[in-house]
Amino acid sequence: MKLPLTLLLSAVLVAAQSTKxxxxxxxxxxxxxxxxxxxxxxxxxxxxxxxxxxxxxxxxxxxxxxxxxxxxxxxxxxxxxxxxxxxxxxxxxxxxxxxxxxxxxxxxxxxxxxxxxxxxxxxxxxxxxxxxxxxxxxxxxxxxxxxxxxxxxxxxxxxxxxxxxxxxxGLPPVTQVALGGGFLMALTPEGRVWMAGKLPFGRIYADDPVQPLAEVPGLTDVAGIVATQVAAVLKKDGTVWVWGNNDQAQFGNGRRDIDERTRVPVRVPGVANVTALCGAMSGRHFLALLKDGTLRTWGNTDWGQAGIGVTGREQATVATPRINGVKAVFAAGNNSLAILPDGSLWIWGNGSPYPGVWPLTRRAPFPVQLQIPEGVVQK
Structure with missing residues (x-):
């Protein structure tokens, strides 16, 4: 017996609503x-x-x-x-x-x-x-x-x-806050950045003083902020700028150099049309989402968190992870995760050294789909 079209549509709607x-x-x-x-x-x-x-x-x-x-x-x-x-x-x-x-x-x-x-x-x-x-x-x-x-x-x-x-x-009204390795970043609605702590303008030596809240001079038109061991911003024109210490290739300029330091933002080469930027503290890597739904990454990839098949070293130049059509991206610890328009969740990077720990039991140097168990999320 064929079901009426209205019942079929209702069943599809219920199924869609039950999907996390x-x-x-x-x-x-x-x-x-x-x-x-x-x-x-x-x-x-x-x-x-x-x-x-x-x-x-x-x-x-x-x-x-x-x-x-x-x-x-x-x-x-x-x-x-x-x-x-x-x-x-x-x-x-x-x-x-x-x-x-x-x-x-x-x-x-x-x-x-x-x-x-x-x-x-x-x-x-x-x-x-x-x-x-x-x-x-x-x-x-x-x-x-x-x-x-x-x-x-x-x-x-x-x-x-x-x-x-x-x-x-001492802060003006802000829209975003980010916390790094002992420093604070805050973004105003006008696109200006305020900072305080160990890296307000590039604290790169142990005896540099902890700085009070102050605006980063000359930095305007900022759309997003990221704080890890270094400071980074996404500007409204789709470019990415970073400052601090390049010890994990966070500058994306082809070098990994603990002695390469800057107190003023420098542009990450080869990255444009970025709509979202994220970075991880322990992962020490950056991920940028472009307008076309592709990703760009640079920095540490010891655990494969770059998603390009590389482990055990830094990715000193900007690279493209093996995933397309991305809607949102997140750098979380030694892992990277992406959400696609169909709601699927993808993960890559470190697998746990502990036996049977969910979700990855070994490193994933390329993105793999992560299945959230059906019906386990309590309402």
Missing amino acids: VPVKVDGESHKLILFADGTIGGWGDSRDGQLGPRAAIPNSSGHSTAYVPIALPGKARDIAAGARTSYVLLENGTVVAFGAGFDGQLGCGERGLSGSETPVEVAGLTEVARIVARFNSAFAVHRDGSVSMWGGRFLGEGERRIVTPERAV
């Missing part, structure tokens, strides 16, 4: 993934509860051996993964955190220093537009452009610990 569509991936030693329906999951290091209750997670040496669904008190709009703590921006504009709390990472006061395996609300945060985390520090950008910060060892200030969020002082 990824929209963002973030993390280093543990990864978080956000789906379009407001649910999240993750994998990787689970030893501090940063993936939820540890007793429920199959693991090998504290690393998940399966994809982990993460229960939330509401729908998620953004995610951020610190070193040992996870953060979720909920659709009501508040933020929850779970995992380690010894440096104030949970942002809920002294009671949070022991950590939490279940989401706890970060105190006093409302009207949040996006969240960022790196190491033991976390930041929230509010809808009015102000910034709140909490956690530990912020901008080279020793062992200072902020157990409940404080508003950043």
